[in-house]
Amino acid sequence: MRAILCNDWGEPDTLVLGEAPSPVAGPGEVTLRVRAAGVNFADIVLVRGQYQEKPDLPFSPGLECAGEILTVGEGVSNVAVGDRVMVVPGVGAFAEEVSTKASDVFAIPEGMDFDTAAAFPVAYGTSHLALTDRGALKAGETLLVLGAGGGVGLTAVECGKALGATVIAAASTSEKLDLAQAHGADHVINYVDEDLRAAVRKLTDGAGVDVVYDPVGGDLSKAVLRSMAWSGRLLVIGFAAGEVPQIAANYLLVKNISVVGVYWGAYKTKEPETYRASFDELAKWYSEGRLKPHVSQVFPLAQAAEALGVLESRQATGRLVVDIDA
Ligand SMILES: NC(=O)c1ccc[n+]([C@@H]2O[C@H](COP(=O)([O-])OP(=O)(O)OC[C@H]3O[C@@H](n4cnc5c(N)ncnc54)[C@H](OP(=O)(O)O)[C@@H]3O)[C@@H](O)[C@H]2O)c1
Numbered sequence: 102m103r104a105i106l107c108n109d110w111g112e113p114d115t116l117v118l119g120e121a122p123s124p125v126a127g128p129g130e131v132t133l134r135v136r137a138a139g140v141n142f143a144d145i146v147l148v149r150g151q152y153q154e155k156p157d158l159p160f161s162p163g164l165e166c167a168g169e170i171l172t173v174g175e176g177v178s179n180v181a182v183g184d185r186v187m188v189v190p191g192v193g194a195f196a197e198e199v200s201t202k203a204s205d206v207f208a209i210p211e212g213m214d215f216d217t218a219a220a221f222p223v224a225y226g227t228s229h230l231a232l233t234d235r236g237a238l239k240a241g242e243t244l245l246v247l248g249a250g251g252g253v254g255l256t257a258v259e260c261g262k263a264l265g266a267t268v269i270a271a272a273s274t275s276e277k278l279d280l281a282q283a284h285g286a287d288h289v290i291n292y293v294d295e296d297l298r299a300a301v302r303k304l305t306d307g308a309g310v311d312v313v314y315d316p317v318g319g320d321l322s323k324a325v326l327r328s329m330a331w332s333g334r335l336l337v338i339g340f341a342a343g344e345v346p347q348i349a350a351n352y353l354l355v356k357n358i359s360v361v362g363v364y365w366g367a368y369k370t371k372e373p374e375t376y377r378a379s380f381d382e383l384a385k386w387y388s389e390g391r392l393k394p395h396v397s398q399v400f401p402l403a404q405a406a407e408a409l410g411v412l413e414s415r416q417a418t419g420r421l422v423v424d425i426d427a
Pocket of ligand 1: 143227249254316415417419
């Protein structure tokens, strides 16, 4: 099969298109004919060898994908050959075929195409569990989303609205802010042109925000820590800006603030029931038309490295997808 190969740790431009043996479904496993794969920041970190998990070289990156079941291993009864599914195998999705545990696959909701499905689980799953399970976001509270025009950020805007919050979207360009507004944001802040802390204070009449969704890190995290309401929760999602923020504990004390870590990928093994229940609610929201997944660019398999480059250079809006048949 054709596959994108990572032969050594490095930047995405070191990835090559090559041939690899088709995976075989072991007991309890299935293989997929991959139709499309979502492009994630984690793929870049994985290729650099800096991710939490480090696969053996050579490997194919590709955290998540959608396709049809191609083969089923011994003991598999929850899916059948030909079923349309999406899954987060962790690695291997930038290829024509991938193997995964049968228990990890989700049925693609009615009416969702492969490109959309490929980019659905990680971003929506992260935002949903971050805001519900970790952030305990309640209807009527105020949510501030950083990087709100990006992959996970835009889904946090939609999930925040679905949960009944007032959503403030913050991003670096008017294009990203327009997109966030089109996806439901009530207010927008351009944190390049405006002082984030002053803008939040003005929008909340000095009260601050109840929950912050932060996939960016760096100086922005420090600024938002001073923009929180009493008993606010700062959700640590990621560090797209490249700097892991150091948190000053004195800010936490004076306003009862919690800084809460979120690692969505670990729910699959640590809390499988929570993981599936979250997906069920997202599938329901999608079927009710409350989520509008935004795939802004589609790349052929041979250009997977270019897709990662677009993400890395801060140019992406919404989700990027590698379409295997393109
Ligand atoms: N914790 C979890 O379980 C989990 C799950 C999924 C993703 N993540 C993490 O969340 C982060 C965002 O992922 P994503 O897929 O949403 O990426 P993305 O689409 O590239 O969004 C990241 C956003 O960060 C902002 N940003 C600021 N400085 C940046 C820089 N130097 N380079 C790139 N972006 C920069 C950009 O928005 P502006 O231009 O508007 O500032 C960009 O839209 C990553 O760190 C990823 O690993 C974590």
